[in-house]
Amino acid sequence: MGIQHRGFATSERLRSVAHHLIPGGCHTYAKGDDQYPVLSPGFIARGSGCRVWDVDGNEYIEFGMGNRAVGLGHAWPEVVAAAREAMTHGANFTRPAAIEVECAEQFLDLIGTAEMVKFCKDGSDATSAAMRLARAWTGRDLIAICSDHPFFSTDDWFMGTTPVDAGIPETVKRLTLCFRYNDIGSVRSLFAEHPRQIAALILEPSRGEEPVSGFLHEVRRLCTENGTLLILDEMITGFRWHVNGAQRLYGVDPDLSTFGKALANGFSLSALAGKREIMSLGGLEQTERPRVFLLSTTHGAETHAMAAGIANMQIYRREPVIEHLHRQGASLRTQAEQAIQRHGLQEHVRIVGRNCCLAYATLDVEGKPSQAFRSLLLQETIRRGVLMPSLVVSYAHQDEDIARTVDALDGALNVYRMAMESGVERFLVGRPSDIVYRRYNTARPVSVAG
Structure with missing residues (x-):
């Protein structure tokens, strides 16, 4: 070359x-x-x-x-220009910026299954907020995750299922259950073993393999039947599988979904979106249920990230x-x-x-x-x-x-x-790379290159 x-x-x-x-x-x-x-x-x-x-x-x-x-x-020039312009007017204020409304309107119009959205800075905060919301909505403690999907959050409810679980209480680890992708029997077993105890079931719509035999639709049916919220993690699929999310591609209507990664073309912006009746538990209007303290982040609505997100979504709308x-x-x-x-x-x-x-x-x-x-x-x-x-x-x-x-x-x-x-x-110079999820580090120098 x-x-x-x-x-x-x-x-x-x-x-x-x-x-x-x-x-x-x-x-x-x-x-x-x-x-x-x-x-x-x-x-x-x-x-x-x-x-x-x-x-x-x-x-x-x-x-x-x-x-x-x-x-x-x-x-990307158009995205950078939008972010730069927003920054010239200030990045963060004591009250909300008008661009927060514009960004929410753009996003919800694009992701048609959701009625409300809360923005934040990373995927972990979005998925963890979804867990809190699901537990508040259902009054249950258990969470079911797809064990074939490698990462949902840096928080205890997920990291407790990995080998890197140091510092996580055993009581917390026991609250997360696992099922397999495209194995509907493993999902049925969880619901049978823990009847009316599972608050949320979370998975990526796809990790590359296609859902088979109506897997996602049957998961949707089982969640509805058992009063469990279905959460689709679209951090990766959301702006790669389909412009309206993989949920549109596969025709599945989740209760909550999370987006991020390419949402703002590298600027820090992620989202928790979902049905109004559930999301409103974190709002100021509802008075019938206990209030959920849902995603309160000082930097969650920085103007330049919002501007980048809006510009990015507009490009996805008009270009192939x-x-x-x-x-x-x-x-x-x-x-x-x-x-x-x-x-x-x-x-x-x-x-x-x-x-x-x-x-x-x-x-x-x-x-x-x-x-x-x-x-x-x-x-x-x-x-x-x-x-x-x-x-x-x-x-x-x-x-x-x-x-x-x-x-x-x-x-x-x-x-x-x-x-x-x-x-x-x-042929390999120095040590090999290692897997992320490992309990102990290998004793070796960080680098041997000269």
């Missing part, structure tokens, strides 16, 4: 400082050093469209897109963003799978997910998931100018970007194949 790599000297200097000042070295575990090979950019300086430049000046075609928070592309994501994702999948076949690695490297939100699986010689081989694939694509912790496309990814990416992947797969024959340790 003709990439001239400048090394990672500046990133290395920043890494040691970051880990001294910040637990984990960053503010999102998915962006941590343990998730990447040693030979990788530690810090990004800027982005434009589908490209980013690290602090050492290396350029990459990027496929993480801010952990799926950037749907259009980095620094969703269609582009699916089309470019399909092209990337097809070409990547052809490259994998050329190297005879179809049993060891797999493209997974929906076209608009692709990921990949890396398997070792025995066909088992391998962090070492994942690290090697990342290392070798980074060498060739592509940063791909996933294969998530944006509106900015054009045909040329897909072609250059496949070219980089082809070169990386050649190294992968040799590592299958001679051992991955011969």
Whole structure:
């Protein structure tokens, strides 16, 4: 690809400082050093469209897109202009800003199943507020989550179900139950084992696999039958599967739903939306039920984030963003799978997910998931100018970007194949990456790159 790599000297200097000042070295575990090979950019300086430049000046075609928070592309001019204009008038006031009403109107018109919305800054706050609302509405304590979906919140009700449960009381852990996606029997069993005790059932409409045999509709029916609120987590699907949300695509009407990620093209804005009778428990008008203290955040309605969200939603309305994501994702999948076949690695490297939100699986010689081989694939694509912790496309990814990416992947797969024959340790520089959900850290240096 003709990439001239400048090394990672500046990133290395920043890494040691970051880990001294910040637990984990960053503010999102998915962006941590343990998730990447040693030979990788530690810090990004800027982005434009589908490209980013690290602090050492290396350029990459990027496929993480801010952990799926950037749907259009980095620094999208119209969104940035709207945010900049709003900021010139002030970001935060003692009373609400008029733009809060405008943003709510735009959002609710787009997501037609919801009647009220409350904005905040991240997905965890939105989903946790949904749990509080569901418990208040039903008078119940138990929550059911889909165990096949990897992340719902940093709060105790979810983290207590993971290996990273230090600091969470056992009594809290026992309040969360688990079921499996596309396994309606596991849902029925929960309701049978805990009759009239489950306040809410939460799941993503899809994680890439399609709901089968009317799964989502049967879940909806069971929740209604048992007086349980159905909550759809659309943090990822909301602005990728369909412009009106995956709930519109699949024809499912939830009681509550949460949105975020690409809602404001990377600006911090998320949403809890739902039926008026439930959402109004957090309002000032209803007097029949105890009041719910629902999402009170000082920065939840910053004007520039609202302006970015409005501009973003307007672009999605008038331009074929969703269609582009699916089309470019399909092209990337097809070409990547052809490259994998050329190297005879179809049993060891797999493209997974929906076209608009692709990921990949890396398997070792025995066909088992391998962090070492994942690290090697990342290392070798980074060498060739592509940063791909996933294969998530944006509106900015054009045909040329897909072609250059496949070219980089082809070169990386050649190294992968040799590592299958001679051992991955011969080709991977330093330690492999690790999984996020682990009880203990491995004793090892943060970095060994020089």
